[in-house]
Amino acid sequence: MSVRTRFAPSPTGYLHVGGARTALFSYLYARKHGGTFVLRVEDTDEARNTQEARDAIFAGMRWLGLDWDEGEGKGGDYGPYNQSERRANYDRWFEVLRDKGRVYEDGGAWRFRFERKPVVMQDLVCGEVTIDYRDESNTPDMVVRRSDGSYVFHFVNVVDDLEMKISHVIRGEDHLMNTPKHLQLFEALDAPAPHYAHIPLIQNPDGSKMSKRDTGAAVGDYPRQGFVGPAVVNFLALLGWSPKSEEEIFTMDELIARFSLEGVNRAPARFDAEKCAWVNQQHLLKMSPSFFAESARPFVAEAGLPTGEAYSAVAPLVREKVRLLTEVPAAIGYLLQDDFAIDPEAMEKVRANDAAKDLLEALARDFLALPEWSVGATKQQIGETAKAAGAKVGQLMFPLRVAISGRAGGPDLGDILGVLGRQRCVSRLRSFTATLA
């Protein structure tokens, strides 16, 4: 019995983090067991479906690295994979229900007659759950075919899972109470039901339901906020699932190796943007310098900074300084162009240092006299210049940093001097000392 899981979004809005996590768990489970991950589009609600939403869902999944094996753009043996194209399949199974007398007409619609009994389900996350269908007032026979001839979600969902030979349905907990309905349909259709696993929902930081418009809800917002796909996948996996160890940073392959439904929690988890940013930082730290530069390039370009050769050399210097890629332009601006602002607070500290002006002027002269310009040579010169003036190195370091970068923090000072080159360093020193009274 091969494992086949599916993600079945309806294209009525962007990809939601809750949906993305459901897709992720389904994906991980399929990959873990050498199975197949199916993407089926539940586009039966013609009034609300949009092409933009379809595209956003596909784009979001690709960005997260959730590649599907069957469905949009991939084909497969159990298509079509859009519900809007499966009308004939539904008609066929509806006839089965009608032949068996399991449906009856009601006001032009057709209702499915539930068996009046306790329905027991063995949920892979929630355990055994029993819903009593003997109480008809709580569980009225459900409409499976509307008076306009279209079929409702419960019916098409079951028919599709049946025909597509889905072995494990991993979905949000909001579907838990739907499951007995689906089990009854499978039974009426004389088909074995898949295994079900209902995963808890994601909530806002305050515990309320996370829905559209809430911060962090749209997967499409993450790339432009400076997150990278593998980090968001990592963070989402940790929301409601635990590897039962103290490791936290994982690649997709590592998640696949460790994932199990037993590790999924029963309680809903709240979304924590701070931790998500931290996970992102950890992933940036694991990138190669060149891949980091590549990843940050669009943000730098958008900020109007040059992204040529100089950029490629400079970007790796700030890899350890940022949590989000959006922070990169501000972190390297002064390395790429001479026009940069000076942080008022840093300037204040320099002004408080009476020796700064003289030290910097001396350093500019000594820099010009250096036989060669290298990181080692500049560092050594800084020490010598300070010593000659009877000052400590620290008294010179900070003003120098502010003079050439305009800020209090940044990459190693020697590295900065190295990439800027002698001319730029000296001219920045001179224009800076000129502004000191």
Added chain:
RNA sequence: GACCCGUUCGUCUAACGGUUAGGACUCCAGAUUUUCAUUCUGGCAAUAGGGGUUCGAUUCCCCUACGGGUUGCCA
């Protein structure tokens, strides 16, 4: 209202019925770093409440409270 699921530091979580209840994010304090970041050390901080069962309960059972979900000819 009814039905279902759930409840460990502020947040994400770990703990065969026996642990000083562990880790991570955040925050604070140190160390390192000329600075920031990184790294390291330390600190603050939790088993919702009440009953059982047990020699012993975060863990098993019941009640209450709280939270979430479902109660459509939406998906």
